Amino acid sequence: MSIDNDSPVDIIDIKFTMAQLIVRELEDAVVRALKLRAAKNGVSAEAEHRAILRAVLLRRSGRSFKEALLAMPDVGTDADFAVDRDLDRDDGLSA
Numbered sequence: 001m002s003i004d005n006d007s008p009v010d011i012i013d014i015k016f017t018m019a020q021l022i023v024r025e026l027e028d029a030v031v032r033a034l035k036l037r038a039a040k041n042g043v044s045a046e047a048e049h050r051a052i053l054r055a056v057l058l059r060r061s062g063r064s065f066k067e068a069l070l071a072m073p074d075v076g077t078d079a080d081f082a083v084d085r086d087l088d089r090d091d092g093l094s095a
């Protein structure tokens with residue numbers, strides 16, 4: 001990209017920083033399991049930790065809302081979900 005000295009050019013210095021996460025009071029067994037998993041995957045424990053967080057927190061469900069509804073068990077009848085409404089109640093608004 002060439003810069004023409006006759007026209008103004010805005011230069012914006014954008015710095016992207018990555019957040020850091022410190023997890024305290026982890027059980028030794030959890031730390032060992034993380035390190036073992038990282039070693040099996042050929043990455044550092046820190047990289048494995050990032051991968052686990054991404055996989056769990058950013059995953060999308062494999063099924064649609066419709067599929068989730070259809071997977072619900074067919075229990076009860078419509079009468080079980082009926083709402084009794086007292087339409088003749090005194091709400092204090094009538095004269």
